[in-house]
Amino acid sequence: MNFDDTPQEAEFRSQARAWIDANAPKQYEEELRKSSLGRTVLKNANILDVAKAWQKKKADAGWACLHWPKEYGGRGSSPIERVIWQQEEGPFGQLSRMFIIGHGMCGPTMMAFAREEHKRTYLPPLASGEKVWCQLFSEPAGGSDVAGLRTRAEKDGDDWVVNGQKIWTSGAHYSDFGILLTRTDPTVPKHKGLTMFFLDMKSPGVEIRPIKQASGASDFNEVYFTNVRIPDHQRLGEVGDGWNVSLTTLMNERSAIGAAVSTGFPELFEYCSGLMLEEGPAIEDRAVRSKLANWAVKASGLKYTSMRAISALSRGQRPGPENSIGKLVAGSMIQDVATYALDLQGANGVVSGEDAELAGRFQAMLLRAPGTRVEGGTDEIMRNIIAERVLGLPGDIRVDKDVPFNKIPTKGRG
Amino acid sequence: MNFDFSDDQKQLRDQARKFLAEKCSPKAVRVVLDGKAPYDKELWKGLAEMGFLGVAIPEEFGGAGAGHLELCVIAEEMGRANAPVPFSSTVYLAAEALLIAGSDAQKKKWLPAIATGEAIGTLALFEGKGNPTPKNVKLTAANGALNGVKKPVPDGAIANFAVVAARTGSSGRENDISLFLVDLRDRGVEVKSLTNLDPTRGQAEIAFNDCKAEPLGGAGEGWSILTQVLDRAAVLCAFEQVGGSDRTLEMGRDYALDRIAFGRQIGSFQAIKHMLADMYVSATLARSNSYYGAWALSTNAAELPEAAAAARISATQAFQHCAKNNIQVHGGMGFTWEFDCHMYYRRANAMALGLGSLSYWEDQLIDRMRKKNAA
Numbered sequence: 001m002n003f004d005d006t007p008q009e010a011e012f013r014s015q016a017r018a019w020i021d022a023n024a025p026k027q028y029e030e031e032l033r034k035s036s037l038g039r040t041v042l043k044n045a046n047i048l049d050v051a052k053a054w055q056k057k058k059a060d061a062g063w064a065c066l067h068w069p070k071e072y073g074g075r076g077s078s079p080i081e082r083v084i085w086q087q088e089e090g091p092f093g094q095l096s097r098m099f100i101i102g103h104g105m106c107g108p109t110m111m112a113f114a115r116e117e118h119k120r121t122y123l124p125p126l127a128s129g130e131k132v133w134c135q136l137f138s139e140p141a142g143g144s145d146v147a148g149l150r151t152r153a154e155k156d157g158d159d160w161v162v163n164g165q166k167i168w169t170s171g172a173h174y175s176d177f178g179i180l181l182t183r184t185d186p187t188v189p190k191h192k193g194l195t196m197f198f199l200d201m202k203s204p205g206v207e208i209r210p211i212k213q214a215s216g217a218s219d220f221n222e223v224y225f226t227n228v229r230i231p232d233h234q235r236l237g238e239v240g241d242g243w244n245v246s247l248t249t250l251m252n253e254r255s256a257i258g259a260a261v262s263t264g265f266p267e268l269f270e271y272c273s274g275l276m277l278e279e280g281p282a283i284e285d286r287a288v289r290s291k292l293a294n295w296a297v298k299a300s301g302l303k304y305t306s307m308r309a310i311s312a313l314s315r316g317q318r319p320g321p322e323n324s325i326g327k328l329v330a331g332s333m334i335q336d337v338a339t340y341a342l343d344l345q346g347a348n349g350v351v352s353g354e355d356a357e358l359a360g361r362f363q364a365m366l367l368r369a370p371g372t373r374v375e376g377g378t379d380e381i382m383r384n385i386i387a388e389r390v391l392g393l394p395g396d397i398r399v400d401k402d403v404p405f406n407k408i409p410t411k412g413r414g
Numbered sequence: 415m416n417f418d419f420s421d422d423q424k425q426l427r428d429q430a431r432k433f434l435a436e437k438c439s440p441k442a443v444r445v446v447l448d449g450k451a452p453y454d455k456e457l458w459k460g461l462a463e464m465g466f467l468g469v470a471i472p473e474e475f476g477g478a479g480a481g482h483l484e485l486c487v488i489a490e491e492m493g494r495a496n497a498p499v500p501f502s503s504t505v506y507l508a509a510e511a512l513l514i515a516g517s518d519a520q521k522k523k524w525l526p527a528i529a530t531g532e533a534i535g536t537l538a539l540f541e542g543k544g545n546p547t548p549k550n551v552k553l554t555a556a557n558g559a560l561n562g563v564k565k566p567v568p569d570g571a572i573a574n575f576a577v578v579a580a581r582t583g584s585s586g587r588e589n590d591i592s593l594f595l596v597d598l599r600d601r602g603v604e605v606k607s608l609t610n611l612d613p614t615r616g617q618a619e620i621a622f623n624d625c626k627a628e629p630l631g632g633a634g635e636g637w638s639i640l641t642q643v644l645d646r647a648a649v650l651c652a653f654e655q656v657g658g659s660d661r662t663l664e665m666g667r668d669y670a671l672d673r674i675a676f677g678r679q680i681g682s683f684q685a686i687k688h689m690l691a692d693m694y695v696s697a698t699l700a701r702s703n704s705y706y707g708a709w710a711l712s713t714n715a716a717e718l719p720e721a722a723a724a725a726r727i728s729a730t731q732a733f734q735h736c737a738k739n740n741i742q743v744h745g746g747m748g749f750t751w752e753f754d755c756h757m758y759y760r761r762a763n764a765m766a767l768g769l770g771s772l773s774y775w776e777d778q779l780i781d782r783m784r785k786k787n788a789a
Contacts, residue, residue: 001483001709003415273787283784286777293776296783297728301699304706307417314415325695380684386694387687391667394682 003307005084009314012081016088019061024092025054032091036361037262037334038215038368040094048174051095055129065103065127072111072119073127079313101170102126102133106179109249110198113236122177122198134175134201136166136223137246141410143168144381146181147190147243148400148408151225153182153197160184160197160235162205162228168375172208172221175201179249180230181242186406193405194242197230204228215367261330264337264365265299268292271341271358282344291340298333302326324390327372328382335369338362417705419487427487433464434495440754446498446614447757452572452607453616458499458531467505468529471513476526482646486653486708493657493733496757498614500534500569502654502768506647507568508535511577511593515631515639520595524575536573538564538596538620539640545774546644548591548637553622555580555594559602560622568768570618571607573598577643578627579636591636594627602626612764614757644769645722649707652729655765656704659697659729662736662758666690666743686743693736700725700732720786723779730766730775737762 005013028050031042042050058064059073066082068074077085086093096103107126110119125131142148151164162182172178178201185193201208205228210218237245272292275282282288305325312318341362342349348356352363373379387393400408419427437460445451461467470485471477478484485505492501509528512521512535527533541564544550553562560580567576576596583590598605602625610617631639667690670681680686707725710718737759741748748755766772 001417001419001705001712003417003709005415009415269783273784283780286773289780290773290776293723293727293779294731296779297703297724297731298699300706300724301703301728304417304702305698307415308702308705311415311417325698329695329699380688383688383691384684386691387681390694391663391687391690393667393670393687393690394679396684397678397682 006314009080009084012077013084013088016063016085019063020088020090020092023057023061024089025050025095028095029091032094035091035094036267036365037264037372038217038364038366039361040097047095048098051098052129054092054095055099059128064129065107068103068107068111068123068127072107073124080310083310083313098132098171098174099129101135102131102175105135105249106133106177106198109179109196109236109245112248113196113245114198115233118198118234126177131176132171132174134169134172134178135249136169136172136178136180137249138168139165140167144378146246147194149181149183149194151180151182152186153184153195153230155184155232156229158232159229160195160232162197162199162225162230164225166223166225167211167220169208169221169223170219172201172223173210177201178223179236181246183405184239184242187404188240189402190400190405190408191243192240194246195239196236196242196245197234198236199228199230199234203230213368214370215364217368261302261326262334263295263299263302263330264334264341265295267361267365268295268337268341271362272344275344277344288344295333295337298329302329324382324386327376328379328386331369331373331379334365334372338366338369342366417709419483419708423483423487426484427491430464430466430488430491431494433460434491434497438495438497440496440757443496443498443614443754443757449613453500453569454498457497461499461501462529462531465529467501467531468525470505471509471525471529475521476529478529482650482712483708485650486704486711489650489653490657493654493761494661496614496658496661496761500536500572500615502615502647502651503536503569503573504528504534506650507537507643508573508575508577510646511537511630511639511643514642515593515635516595520628520630524595527574533575534569534573536567536569536576537643538567538570538576538578540564540566545770546640548588549586551579551581551591553578553580555582555592555627558626558628560594560596560625560627563619563621565619566608566610566617567620569616570598570620571605571616576620577630578622579640580627582633582636588637589634591640592633593630593636593639595630596622596625596627600626610764612760614761615764641719645718646711647769648722648726648775649704649711649718651765651769652700652704652707652725655729655733655762656697656701658758658762658765659693659700659732659736662733662740662755662762663690663693663697665755665758666693666736666740669744680743689739689743693739696732696735700729703728717786720779720782723775723782726769726775727772727779730772733758733762734766 028042062075065074066077066085070076126133137146139149141150153160153162177198179198181194181196183193184195205226207224209222211220211222212218272282272288345357352360356363388395437457442454446454465478466488468477469480469488470482473479512524524533539546541552576598578594578596580592580594581590582592602623604621606619608617608619670686671679673680704725707721710721741755741759744755747753
C-alpha cells in the first residue's frame with residue numbers, strides 16, 4: 001500500500017507539471033483557487049475567454065482531452081495519466097468546466113456512433129475548445145425519467161424535422177453544437193421510440209432562453225425547437241435505438257474518475273479556524289468541533305474512495321462502483337455545510353453578496369446547493385443506482401414499460 | 415499509486431474469511447452470547463495455529479513478523495464474523511503496548527505466549543465514566559504497588575495479564591501517568607465480571623490492592639505510550655467495524671431479496687433500497703478512511719494520529735448505522751433473540767465506546783487537524 005507513482009507515472013507527472021508551470025494563466029490562479037460552489041468568477045476577465053484560450057493552448061501542445069485518440073484531437077493517454085493531469089492542473093482545472101459536457105459526454109458519443117468523416121471534422125475543434133457542445137436530453141416532462149421525453153423528430157425526405165422543448169441544457173447559450181435525444185415513434189413503448197442526433201445550435205428554429213435559477217444565476221437554458229431540420233447523416237445510431245446511445249453518453253459521464261466533487265469542507269474548516277464567537281474561538285467550541293469532525297471524515301472518506309478508484313485505474317482495472325457515492329455524499333453535504341456556516345454568523349448570516357462575511361461565499365454556496373442534489377441524477381436516482389447496480393436489488397416496478405408511449409397518462413389528476 | 419492491499423494480503427483475508435466461516439458460525443458465537451462459555455477457546459486455539467494472533471509480532475518474539483497491514487485484513491474478518499474471542503484486547507492493546515514500550519525481557523515473556531494463544535492480555539485504562547484523559551486516571555502507583563479500581567476492562571475476567579495506567583505524579587500534566595504490567599494471577603488483584611452490552615466480549619472490574627507491578631516504559635511516559643496504543647487500536651478496530659458494517663449490509667440486502675410483502679420482494683421498495691444504499695455509502699466511506707489509517711499505521715507516518723481518529727469516527731458511525739438499519743430492514747424478526755441481527759447491534763454499540771466515545775474522538779480529530787495545519 002503506497003501513494004507513489006510508478007516510474008512511468010512519475011515521468012508523465014513531471015512532464016505535465018513542467019508544461020503547466022510554464023504555460024498556465026497564473027494571473028488567475030488565486031481567484032480560481034478561491035472559487036467555490038456558486039461562485040467561480042474572475043473580476044477582470046470573461047471566464048469563457050480565459051477558459052477557451054487555456055484549452056486552445058493545451059490542445060496546441062497536445063495536452064487536451066488526454067484520453068481521446070490522437071486523430072480526434074486527444075493524446076491517447078491512459079486513464080491514470082488523465083487523473084495525474086487533473087491533479088497537476090489543480091485550480092486551472094476550474095477552467096475546464098464549460099467543456100465537461102462536450103468532452104465527457106458528447107465527444108465519446110460521437111466517437112461511438114458518428115460517421116468517420118464527422119468524427120474527423122467535429123472532434124478536433126471540440127477537443128481544442130474552439131467549438132463548445134451541449135447535451136439536449138432533459139425535458140419538462142422527462143427529468144429523472146429521461147425516456148419520457150416528448151420532443152418529436154419526423155422524417156421528411158433526407159431530413160428530420162424537430163419540434164419540442166428541452167430544459168436544463170448547461171451552456172446552450174455559448175454552445176456551437178449539441179447532441180439531441182428525440183422521440184421518433186410515439187406508438188411503441190417509451191424506450192423503443194427514441195433516436196439520437198447531433199445538430200448545429202445555430203440552425204434556424206432553435207431558440208435558447210436562459211433559465212433564471214433559484215440562486216438568481218443562469219447556468220442553464222430552455223431550448224425550443226420549431227421545425228428545425230437535421231440531415232439524416234447527423235443521426236447517431238439507428239432509428240429507435242436512441243436509448244442505448246444515450247446510455248453510452250451517461251456511462252461516460254459516470255466514468256469521469258478523479259474529478260473532485262466539492263464538499264464545502266475545506267472552506268468551512270478554514271472559516272471556523274479563524275472565527276471568533278462570543279464565547280471564544282469557534283474551533284474550540286465543542287459543538288462546532290463535533291460538526292466539523294463529522295464532515296471531515298466524509299470529506300476524507302470521499303478523497304480516499306477516489307484514491308482507491310485511481311489505484312484500480314493504475315493497475316489497469318476498471319474502477320468498481322464505489323465512486324458512485326461521490327455526488328450523493330457531496331451534494332447534501334455542501335448544502336448542510338453552507339447552512340451551518342451561516343448559522344455561525346448569526347443574524348448577519350442573512351446578508352449576502354459583497355457586504356456579507358467572506359463576500360458572501362457561503363450564502364452563494366447555500367443558494368446554489370439545491371441544484372447539486374438534482375443535476376446529473378437526483379439523490380434518489382443515485383440511491384436507486386447504488387441499490388440496483390451495486391447491491392443487486394430489484395429494479396423499480398415500471399408500470400409504463402410495455403405501454404405505447406402515446407397511451408401513458410400525462411397528468412396525475414383529472 | 416497503489417492505495418490497496420497487495421494480492422498476498424488479500425489472499426490472507428480470504429484465508430481468514432474461510433477459516434472463520436468454518437470455525438466461527440453464528441451458532442458458535444451464540445455459545446458465548448448465551449453465557450455458556452466466557453469466550454470461544456477452540457477458536458482462540460485455532461487462531462493461534464493459523465498464525466493470526468502473532469501476525470504483527472516480530473519473529474524473534476514468536477510471531478509471524480508480517481506487519482500491520484496483514485493484521486488489518488484479519489481484523490476485518492474478525493469483525494465480519496463477530497468473533498467471540500479476546501482478540502482486540504490481547505492483540506491491539508496489550509501486544510501493541512508491549513511492542514511500543516516493553517523491555518526485551520517483557521517482550522520475551524509475553525509476546526510469544528500471545529502468539530501461541532497461551533496468554534490473554536488487556537489494557538486497564540478506564541475508571542468508570544469518562545474518556546481517556548490523564549485526569550481520569552486515579553489509580554495510584556507507589557513503591558511498585560498499585561492501588562485503585564479499573565472498569566470496564568475488556569476481557570478482564572479471562573486475561574492473564576494487564577497493562578495498567580497509573581498515576582505517579584500530581585502536576586496535572588500528561589507526565590503524571592505511567593504504565594505497569596501486572597500478572598493478574600498475582601496477589602492483590604480482585605476481578606469481577608460485569609454484564610455488558612455485548613456478552614460475546616466480556617468486561618470486568620479489577621481492583622488492585624497493594625498489587626505488585628513492574629513498570630512498562632519509562633516513568634511519566636505512560637500517556638504518550640497510551641496515545642500511540644490507542645491510535646493503533648483505533649485503526650485496527652476500525653477494520654473490525656468495517657467488516658461488521660459489510661456483514662450487516664449483506665444481511666439486510668439478503669433479507670430484502672428473500673422477504674416478500676405486499677406481493678413483492680421488499681427490496682423492490684425504494685424506502686428499503688434507499689436505506690440499504692445509504693448503508694453502502696457509510697460502509698464505503700469507512701472502508702476508505704480505514705485504508706488511509708492502515709497506510710499510516712503500516713508506515714508509521716506522521717499522519718497516523720489524524721488518520722486514526724478519522725478511521726475511528728467513520729468506522730464507528732458506519733457500523734452503528736449498518737447494524738441499526740439491518741434490524742430495521744428485517745422488521746420484527748430483526749428484534750428477536752433468534753435472529754443474528756442483535757449480535758452485531760450489540761457489538762457495534764459496544765465497540766463505539768471501547769476506546770473512548772465518538773465525541774472524544776471527534777475532539778481528538780479536530781485537535782490533530784489543527785496541529786497539522788499549524789505545522
